[in-house]
Amino acid sequence: MKNKLKSIRTNIPAWALFVLLLTANAAAAQQTGYAQEYRLLKEQIKKNYYQPGANYYMEQAPARPGDRKASYLWPLCALFEAYQVGAVLEKNTRDFEHTFEIIRKYYDKRAPAAGYASYPPELGGGDRFYDDNQWIGITVMHQYELTKAPHWLKAGQEIYRFMMTGSDTASGGGLYWQEGHQNTKNTCSNGPGIVLALELYKATGDSAYLRTAAGVYQWVNRWLRTPEGLYYDNLNVKSHRIDKRVYSYNTGTMLEANVLFYEITRDSAYLAAAQAMAAAADNYFLRNQKLNDNFWFNAVLLRGFVHLWRVDGDRRYLEAFRGAIDHAIAHKTTQGLIGKEETSLNLVPQGGMLELLAQMALLQKQGVIR
Template identity: 80%
Template structure:
């Protein structure tokens, strides 16, 4: 019988390869691709750092004393852009030319900051998250009945990937502060997403083209992941069983759609967000079957490493986002293994 994988060891090994291949000590930024492609900029965009920030936040639970969260947030701070109407994080560092600001990039940082606050109670994390909430709310209007845009200044689309994490951030802030304004925001966004972007199966479409009132029907695992976790959070706050029932049905449908054939259906980081939803549900109902399904799919992925020790198909340029996503997946598996949930 094969020995079970040591997920802590897998996490540490991948982390070492990410730092070796992507981190640029002289510049003190990460690179976007390995190997670099023609036209790549000097530093990565913000999104890969969102992936690493969350991965390291989870990884700190298995690698005692690691300083990766603080170091990564220090790099993220270099993307800070204080311009009106509210300060937020730009897609590219202002000192290197700056970039557009995306509501979802900011929300992922806010969500992770709140996870840090929940464990440390350090007020700096709450301050960071409330600042991101203020920026996020500048993307809200009443067009199409509400909802958040995806990109600042671009009023073409409202996306599940900007509204789902917006719900999570608002609920986290409500749980931390008791301010019912946050709960009101979360409820409004939740109703908007379900009105426009819920699929007949109970998963979630990508976005609404506001001007054409046309829905982009692509289905990604991270969109379902945020809405799954949102339902469980709503249940934890309200004890309304309707939310839990919806979460359990969504989990079953997501398992069938995204984890069939024991393979991860899309970007590893998208799957990391989906796993967060499954984990939140498991902590409430104790049903670990979806965690085992994820484990099988992760094992399949990490059995195929590149010669550089990264995860993905050999011969392709490897983007940092899915590497950060796999790092989080391994960290989550390591935590579950440490807790005895997975052997």
């Protein structure tokens, strides 16, 4: 057999062997591409943003004169979900656990319910935003679904209690965006509120969570749904003026909410709504195979697309995302980060891209995308 193989090998022209080698190398690179990109970006985020002495992340890289000693909470929300997906990819929860350790430094026990402040209390504290807390709540529920560890469920339930302090009957229901500022009710504080409530219902079977989700869902669709099936930014509850800016993460949470409702109720109307929303989002946010929004906003949209794919098996939107992400990662800065070369880059979109790469790596590993 050895001699036979040698004979076959020596009968292949040198140029053909070279082509075969290039093809094999390209195929191997394609198989490991997104996982490698995830690791590279993770290293650059730690190098450029993390301050080991203080055990905080910075908001900008490079830091600018007058920057605070730590980032706001929002960038950590982006990193937290990225590392949760990355933990599944790498079968190692170290980065995920460490990020939650830092997030706990933002924990604020003030009345009417404990929650997470926008800035660490030990460094002066800050306002509390319902959406920041909901993003953390969704991530801990993802971890609970994987591990069934009670402390993750407890963390999700505590955030739900804080979230519900932002609910009232003004404009017929819905959730405010910022504690103590009863001006606007935003899709970004209602869409993730629905997702969190549905995840808690799945985990506990408590119908109170399902009633909350259904009520908020009806409110969002009454006030903030666009004619195309996407979502406006917010409603001013006093003037009833609608801020008609449209962001991908708002559509992403409502897309995922519809898929969750379908899984729970088996009502095909929710699945049809999710599929129509996915088509509209693809057309609006992924034009020309580019990520036409903040990377993190797109990461939330991709969560919705992935969840929909798990239900209906349609990969077209995942492939559209793949092309857009490939375009983005072809443009790295001198810092090894992803995006336009600017004086200073914010951590939020870098955390979003980290999640996008982790999601793509998992899908590639499963053979769902190339």
